[in-house]
Amino acid sequence: MAENEDEDIVDPREFSAFLLDRGATHEELTVKLHDLVQAVLDTGKKGTLTLKLTVAPFKGDADILEVHDDVKLVMPQHDRKPGIFYPDKDGNLSRNSPQMLDFSSLTVVDTKTGVLKEVK
Structure with missing residues (x-):
């Protein structure tokens, strides 16, 4: 039984290696993370950087997968001063x-x- 358990162990590829294969996405995340950190320091408020990956079968070939990415950045905003009316x-x-x-x-x-x- 010990041999079968060893066969079930999967050594997944590191996510960072996958991300480096997506050069433009990696660069976009790098820049946006830097911008987000600066905005958080500037405003004292939180923001978010989200990476969404969608994996789908490639049409016409079941052995190929399409990976789509979506990067969303929500920057913190300064408080706006109210006007008196x-x-x-x-x-x-x-x-x-x-x-x-x-x-x-x-x-x-x-x-x-x-x-x-x-x-x-």
């Missing part, structure tokens, strides 16, 4: 509060002459 009576947003007076211009009194002057 006020809704008006019609539900429109404005930077100005509808309850505050609108100052199209201001005037000041010259304390020496008593003359009103417009401030722009």
Whole structure:
């Protein structure tokens, strides 16, 4: 029985060797991993790099397999700062509060002459 058990042991080829055979995919993963690491360091947030392999029989020859790869990168994003707006009576947003007076211009009194002057 020990001999049969030894025959069932499979020594699979290393994944890294397969990936090196896919030169463009290997290069793409290398660059995108580097970019992802930099973005994570920059934002302090997580991101993902995903490699999806699809293996299918080759049409017309059962002894050949097609391997398709799909590389997806989700970069972390910086938090966006919110804007402060006020809704008006019609539900429109404005930077100005509808309850505050609108100052199209201001005037000041010259304390020496008593003359009103417009401030722009």
